[in-house]
Amino acid sequence: MGDGILDKINRPLKDLRLSVTDRCNFRCRYCMPEEIFGHDYPFLTSDKILSFEETERLTRIFVNLGVRKVRITGGEPLLRKNLPQLIHSLNSIEKVEDISITTNGSLLKKFAPLLFEAGLRRVTVSLDSLNDERFYQMNGNKSKVSKVLDGIQAASEVGLKVKVNMVVQKGKNDQDIIPMASYFKKNKHTLRFIEYMDVGNSNGWSMTEVVTKQEILERIGEIMPLELIEPNYVGEVATRYRYIDSDQEIGIISSVTDAFCSTCSRARVSAEGKLYTCLFASEGYDLRHLLRSEKSDEEITNKISDIWNRRIDRYSDERSNGNSPKNRDKVEMSHIGG
Numbered sequence: 001m002g003d004g005i006l007d008k009i010n011r012p013l014k015d016l017r018l019s020v021t022d023r024c025n026f027r028c029r030y031c032m033p034e035e036i037f038g039h040d041y042p043f044l045t046s047d048k049i050l051s052f053e054e055t056e057r058l059t060r061i062f063v064n065l066g067v068r069k070v071r072i073t074g075g076e077p078l079l080r081k082n083l084p085q086l087i088h089s090l091n092s093i094e095k096v097e098d099i100s101i102t103t104n105g106s107l108l109k110k111f112a113p114l115l116f117e118a119g120l121r122r123v124t125v126s127l128d129s130l131n132d133e134r135f136y137q138m139n140g141n142k143s144k145v146s147k148v149l150d151g152i153q154a155a156s157e158v159g160l161k162v163k164v165n166m167v168v169q170k171g172k173n174d175q176d177i178i179p180m181a182s183y184f185k186k187n188k189h190t191l192r193f194i195e196y197m198d199v200g201n202s203n204g205w206s207m208t209e210v211v212t213k214q215e216i217l218e219r220i221g222e223i224m225p226l227e228l229i230e231p232n233y234v235g236e237v238a239t240r241y242r243y244i245d246s247d248q249e250i251g252i253i254s255s256v257t258d259a260f261c262s263t264c265s266r267a268r269v270s271a272e273g274k275l276y277t278c279l280f281a282s283e284g285y286d287l288r289h290l291l292r293s294e295k296s297d298e299e300i301t302n303k304i305s306d307i308w309n310r311r312i313d314r315y316s317d318e319r320s321n322g323n324s325p326k327n328r329d330k331v332e333m334s335h336i337g338g
């Protein structure tokens with residue numbers, strides 16, 4: 001099979017997001033609220049989770065179909081035992097140009113050297129506030145700020161390039177936009193603001209809690225003027241801006257108020273091996289079943305190709321047009337990976 005497949009609206013398959021666990025040591029209210037993901041929640045048992053061998057085999061198949069970038073996510077990916085081993089094996093796949101992970105940073109201080117040794121060069125760390133009280137409220141009382149900042153520092157010191165993700169929720173942490181921007185401008189890490197999204201069914205999302213891209217830009221721009229800069233590549237999720245008095249940049253991921261479905265080239269595979277072609281999907285396709293059957297790589301390749309060829313997902317565009325499917329049962333972000 002040659003490189004490159006297109007979906008129904010001509011979008012190539014280029015990025016693969018692999019969730020390696022549905023578990024997390026945080027309970028962020030916008031993702032895994034404690035009252036739903038408390039002690040009785042039916043997390044995946046280990047026999048249901050793809051092994052590293054299965055994940056590597058699948059990644060090779062995706063690479064043959066055009067994938068060049070791989071992001072490891074979760075749940076909290078650093079909870080997955082021996083994760084550096086997986087990074088090492090994925091890094092050895094020819095044609096994989098970029099591997100990164102998204103983490104809440106709480107275990108990063110411990111793992112940063114091992115991740116670097118395994119070949120990782122980039123990490124995205126999620127941090128929603130520099131204020132302990134608000135951060136505790138956002139993450140379900142699981143971590144103080146300094147733990148994550150220590151992780152960021154450790155990552156930086158071993159040579160990992162660090163980006164920071166901040167989900168902005170009105171009335172919860174929007175007062176932290178400027179302190180976060182100033183702090184990471186000074187510390188020279190790219191900060192990306194994420195509009196609070198209506199992923200899953202459990203966070204009680206409401207449009208009234210979204211701080212829009214426009215508002216974020218205006219608030220920062222009043223104090224630290226910004227200019228728009230070119231995307232690094234087609235399909236980049238964050239719109240980039242640079243402070244006019246420095247070479248430091250920020251990004252805004254505006255999936256609610258300025259959707260970017262037309263260039264979405266991302267496939268997601270959950271820890272149990274289900275393929276999702278949109279973050280807001282309800283159903284995934286069971287690839288684990290194929291991997292654990294007698295199917296050849298070619299047969300699995302054809303199946304994935306078939307699914308991608310029929311893809312028409314554009315949920316955020318539809319939401320913007322007021323046409324998003326109502327009452328859809330959506331997969332949880334912690335299951336599918338961010």
Ligand code: SAM
Pocket residue numbers: 024030031073074075076077102103104105124125126165166167194195196197198199203333334337338
């Ligand atoms: N646990 C890791 C972390 O938090 O970085 C990786 C998984 S997490 C699901 C991936 C990203 O999704 C994080 O940056 C998180 O802040 C973001 N996220 C989760 N729920 C969200 C929501 N409702 N709206 C916007 N972003 C969300």
Ligand code: SF4
Pocket residue numbers: 024025026027028031032074075076104126334
């Ligand atoms: Fe865990 Fe990440 Fe979800 Fe927070 S956003 S609960 S850290 S998976």
Ligand code: SF4
Pocket residue numbers: 255260261264266277278279280313314315316317
């Ligand atoms: Fe891609 Fe779905 Fe997000 Fe649109 S809504 S950008 S199709 S993941």
